[in-house]
Amino acid sequence: MSERRLVAAELAKFFGALSNPLRVQIVEELRDRELTVNELQVALAVPHALVSQHLGVLRANRMVIERRQGKHVYYHLRHSELAGIIKHCLKFVSPDTGESEKILDAIKHASNLWSEGQSSRASKPARRRKDTSV
Secondary structure (H helix, E strand, C coil): CCHHHHHHHHHHHHHHHHHCHHHCCCCCCCCCCCCHHHHHHHHCCCCHHHHHHHHHHHHHCCCCCEECCCCEEEEECCCHHHEEEEHHHHHHCCCCCCHHHHHHHHHHHHHHHHHHHHHHHHHCCCCCCCCCCC
């Protein structure tokens, strides 16, 4: 495998690990502090097992590190810059203003047409089909 393919494959794994919204939220919660699973569960309002499962994916992809202190396990980002990278990516998912306006106008137009269609159907009597059976 060429170096470029190897690097591309590693980057694809990296982005794949961030392909779940909850994992992105976990990274964001850990941006400047370390938290336990219980603290993450409360902050994200999701079941404990779900947080643990997603932390496992992030840990397996070397994005988070755990630190044990007594009975508690604290998680933190391996590289704090990861949260900054995610924040930086917001501009890539933000809709284009022109495109957003176009979609919103289309939705308003369709809503108006459908509303008019309902009111005009309600005022007209239903047409009967001719019975063609013999």
